[in-house]
Amino acid sequence: MDFLRPGTLAEAIEAKAAHPEAVPIAGGTDVMVELNFDHRRPAALLDLNRxxxxxxxxxxxxxxxxxxxxPYTRIITELGADLPGLAMAARTVGSPQIRNRGSVGGNLGAASPAGDSHPALLAADADVEISSARGSRIVAAKDFYLGVKRNVLEPDELITAVHLAPAEGPQQFSKVGTRNAMVIAVCAFGLALHPARRHAGxxxxxxxxxxxxATAAxxxxxxxxxxxSPKxxxxxxxxxxGELVAGAADPIDDVRGSAAYRRHALSVLARRTLGWAWSDYIRGGRTCA
Structure with a gap:
């Protein structure tokens, strides 16, 4: 296995163009698990830490x-006031050690349906910045995911950033699991109020x-x-x-929960987060992470 270690973004993009089979690695919280369990054996790793x-x-x-x-830790401490929904989601990721290494870019690259940052990104209408030697492009988060652990990235492309507007209204995130962190979510839900657009994401x-x-919701x-005149x-x-949110789901039965339970849990999460966020809006506040 080759190990590529660029020092700049330009070098990283050049390396990815020359070695499209190379798997990017920064925090390693997903990639190293796959390597350790021999679920993946790439021809090369592209280390982005420098x-x-x-x-x-x-x-x-x-x-x-x-x-x-x-890393998630910096999103919580440095961006929590402006991006409370994403910071809430970040707080539920793994352990402190994982939050110190893991990132939203890594979450997007893995494209797991259970990734904790995804609901918050969707609710906040985030965009994903993608770069290659051919140039850069912006893809809306809602268009980024193609399937289980599949996304729109071409072999020569890298995720370089995520773009979000600062929260203008209350935001919420909640998930169901056997405990709050260090667990893969059974289901999760993110909500963001956008008063200027008279819209809830x-x-x-x-x-x-x-x-x-949940478009219908x-x-x-x-x-x-x-x-x-909120009341x-x-x-x-x-x-x-809650019913419409549950109706937007297409869950499966697995060891973490049944499809029926996931739909029920989502309806509860949707009702609760909307109630919390709207109460904050009535009080004229913005939920802080």
Missing amino acids: VAELHEHGRQDGRIRIGAAV TGLGSAAPTPRA EQFLDGELDWD PLADSVLRRF
Whole structure:
């Protein structure tokens, strides 16, 4: 197995073009597990730890640009106030050691339906920045996932960053598992209120072959939420929203939970997160991670 170690982003892109079979590795929280269990034996590894550009975040065109290798710990501590939903999801990832190494870029590259960051990215209308020797392109998170552990990346491309707007309203994230962290989610749900657009974004995790939004549930809320004169939501609205979120799922039975349980749990998570977020909105607050 070859080990490639570029020092700059330009060198990393050049190496990926020359060795499209090379598997990128930064935190290694997914790749090393696959190697240790002999689930993957790539011809080469592309070590991105020395590429400083991937470990930076900043503002660009009014949005927050997070380098693909920025670890979860820094998202929590440095970006939690601006991206509370993503920070909430980051808090549930693995252990402190995993959060110190793992990143949103790695989560996207693995494209596991159970990845904790995916629901928050979908709810916040995130975009994924992808680069190659042919140039860069931006792909909406909702269009990034193609199937179980499959995404839109071409063999010569690298995920270089994620772009999100700072939260303008309350955001929430919740997941079901045997415990809060150090566990693969049975199911997860992300919600973000976008008052300027009079819209609520959603994201489902571990509930279908790919992470996905609950589009019908979003459309339902568009006709129910009174953004200008907010008042507590009727229980019937919360329950209908939960039903529509559950209906958007396409789960399986596995050792972590049945499909029926996942749908039921998602409906509960949807009702609760909407209730929490809307209560925050009524109070004029923005949920802080």
